[in-house]
Amino acid sequence: MTAQIQDKPNGPAAAAVLAASIGSFVLGLMVTLAEASVDIKNFLDFSKNYGLGSGVGPLSGKVILATAAFILSWIGFGFVWRKKDVNFGRVFVAAMVLLALGFALTFPPIFELFAPAA
Amino acid sequence: MFSSLFTEHELWAVIHGLVLGTLFLLAFGGGLAGLWSLQDRFVTPEGVAERTPRLLWGTTIMAVVAWLTVLTGTFIVYPWYRAKPPAGTVDLSGFPRSLLLADEKSAFWHNFGMEWKEHVAWTAPFLATAVAFIVIYYGPRLVHHAEFRRVLLIMFTLAFMAAGVAGLFGAFITKAAPVS
Numbered sequence: 601m602t603a604q605i606q607d608k609p610n611g612p613a614a615a616a617v618l619a620a621s622i623g624s625f626v627l628g629l630m631v632t633l634a635e636a637s638v639d640i641k642n643f644l645d646f647s648k649n650y651g652l653g654s655g656v657g658p659l660s661g662k663v664i665l666a667t668a669a670f671i672l673s674w675i676g677f678g679f680v681w682r683k684k685d686v687n688f689g690r691v692f693v694a695a696m697v698l699l700a701l702g703f704a705l706t707f708p709p710i711f712e713l714f715a716p717a718a
Numbered sequence: 719m720f721s722s723l724f725t726e727h728e729l730w731a732v733i734h735g736l737v738l739g740t741l742f743l744l745a746f747g748g749g750l751a752g753l754w755s756l757q758d759r760f761v762t763p764e765g766v767a768e769r770t771p772r773l774l775w776g777t778t779i780m781a782v783v784a785w786l787t788v789l790t791g792t793f794i795v796y797p798w799y800r801a802k803p804p805a806g807t808v809d810l811s812g813f814p815r816s817l818l819l820a821d822e823k824s825a826f827w828h829n830f831g832m833e834w835k836e837h838v839a840w841t842a843p844f845l846a847t848a849v850a851f852i853v854i855y856y857g858p859r860l861v862h863h864a865e866f867r868r869v870l871l872i873m874f875t876l877a878f879m880a881a882g883v884a885g886l887f888g889a890f891i892t893k894a895a896p897v898s
Contacts, residue, residue, distance in 0.1 A: 655797030706837035
């Protein structure tokens with residue numbers, strides 16, 4: 601895939617696609633880590649630890665960190681690729697892999713595999 | 719008027735699930751049709767100029783609505799859903815999570831439905847925002863680039879699927895144990 605738009609570099613578009621997939625992957629990763637470790641689950645309770653989202657519990661930390669990953673990676677890749685044409689096909693494949701992992705790690709039968717044995 | 723029809727909790731649950739959910743579906747339908755039909759062989763240059771702003775608005779509204787849906791769901795409605803009942807509470811109707819978990823048959827709606835919904839829904843705004851940005855960035859140039867449109871269609875559809883899972887389980891969970 602060599603998607604390029606005349607007159608405009610595809611770097612900013614590639615950065616947006618990759619950032620969305622990174623945000624999704626970090627979300628899945630946080631969900632799984634919270635399942636695997638009580639300490640991480642407690643850390644992710646940003647509502648209790650930092651007063652962000654009263655009563656939301658560990659979900660507050662998971663979504664805040666995932667959103668931060670989305671925004672920061674978009675800013676980072678967007679800056680580096682702002683005037684560049686990148687291999688969009690390669691970026692898209694990487695994005696789809698991260699997205700697939702992100703989706704999989706938010707699926708209860710999968711993330712529960714990482715729960716400590718009772 | 720609304721205070722006699724809904725409690726505050728019910729009103730926010732309706733805004734989150736029904737109002738924003740419906741807007742999301744409408745914006746998705748419009749955006750999907752716009753992206754699909756934005757092809758050289760389907761539209762004249764005048765047609766492209768006429769359709770592009772609509773596509774831009776459709777995808778932007780979908781992204782904004784996706785954010786509003788997850789923000790209201792997570793930070794307004796969800797704390798009411800997971801509120802813990804005081805010790806000795808017999809009537810759990812005001813505590814949906816506890817109500818679902820109290821019965822083995824309904825526990826599935828929390829253990830699988832809510833656990834999936836509350837997480838996967840957050841991928842929708844990430845994807846929808848990226849799609850909206852690319853539509854804004856390229857505008858009418860998209861008509862010449864089938865590969866890029868395919869990428870957008872895939873991401874747009876994935877955003878819809880994530881929101882669809884959340885919406886579907888939201889409806890089932892609300893039926894079993896409404897936030898009231």
